[in-house]
Amino acid sequence: xxxxxxxxxxxxxxxxxxxxxxxxxxxxxxxxxxxxxxxxxxxxxxxxxxxxxxxxxxxxxxxxxxxxxxxxxxxxxxx
Amino acid sequence: xxxxxxxxxxxxxxxxxxxxxxxxxxxxxxxxxxxxxxxxxxxxxxxxxxxxxxxxxxxxxxxxxxxxxxxxxxxxxxxxxxxxxxxxxxxxxxxxxxxxxxxxxxxxxxxxxxxxxxxxxxxxxxxxxxxxxxxxxx
Numbered sequence: 001x002x003x004x005x006x007x008x009x010x011x012x013x014x015x016x017x018x019x020x021x022x023x024x025x026x027x028x029x030x031x032x033x034x035x036x037x038x039x040x041x042x043x044x045x046x047x048x049x050x051x052x053x054x055x056x057x058x059x060x061x062x063x064x065x066x067x068x069x070x071x072x073x074x075x076x077x078x079x
Numbered sequence: 080x081x082x083x084x085x086x087x088x089x090x091x092x093x094x095x096x097x098x099x100x101x102x103x104x105x106x107x108x109x110x111x112x113x114x115x116x117x118x119x120x121x122x123x124x125x126x127x128x129x130x131x132x133x134x135x136x137x138x139x140x141x142x143x144x145x146x147x148x149x150x151x152x153x154x155x156x157x158x159x160x161x162x163x164x165x166x167x168x169x170x171x172x173x174x175x176x177x178x179x180x181x182x183x184x185x186x187x188x189x190x191x192x193x194x195x196x197x198x199x200x201x202x203x204x205x206x207x208x209x210x211x212x213x214x215x216x217x
Contacts, residue, residue: 007177043146044148051137052092052095053140055141055142055188056095057096058122059093060086062089063118063194063211065091065118066086066116067195069117070174073174074172076114076172077172078174078196
């Protein structure tokens with residue numbers, strides 16, 4: 001289980017009803033549904049250390065590629 | 080707030096930002112994010128990414144929609160007025176105008192990698208009193 005902290009959030013009646021409905025259909029809790037929505041919106045849903053390592057290893061080449069492609073675009077050139 | 084270029088943004092997405100940056104997420108501009116996404120999409124399309132990355136589609140998604148605790152992409156509309164003024168004052172292109180305009184709007188510092196600093200950029204940063212530095216990236 002992830003380390004979590006309690007947070008109070010004000011929701012409208014419509015939001016609460018929608019959250020409750022989603023949780024009921026999913027056989028889950030409102031907290032689980034809220035966390036899933038937040039993770040998706042904030043880009044936290046897919047965490048893969050292998051992807052991190054691979055992007056890091058390719059970072060210099062990708063950055064060079066970005067610079068090279070931008071040379072032909074007056075709006076995006078950095079040099 | 081620290082605004083970074085596409086190279087440093089990619090390092091931040093991968094969870095390895097330069098040590099000189101403060102803890103917490105960094106931000107980048109829409110134009111630099113576009114350049115980064117374009118390069119990653121190109122890599123995926125020609126197979127360069129798949130030679131190294133086990134799931135290229137996941138890697139592309141991660142760059143398009145970065146984890147918000149590592150990198151945030153600024154909405155360019157919030158600093159359009161400042162960017163336009165920078166463009167007028169210095170004849171800056173969109174990339175530079177958006178970058179400096181965002182720094183002025185948000186009171187942010189700018190940190191760039193060496194390869195991404197145009198010759199005229201330091202003078203523009205000085206003229207606009209922007210906290211600007213170039214980081215050496217391995």
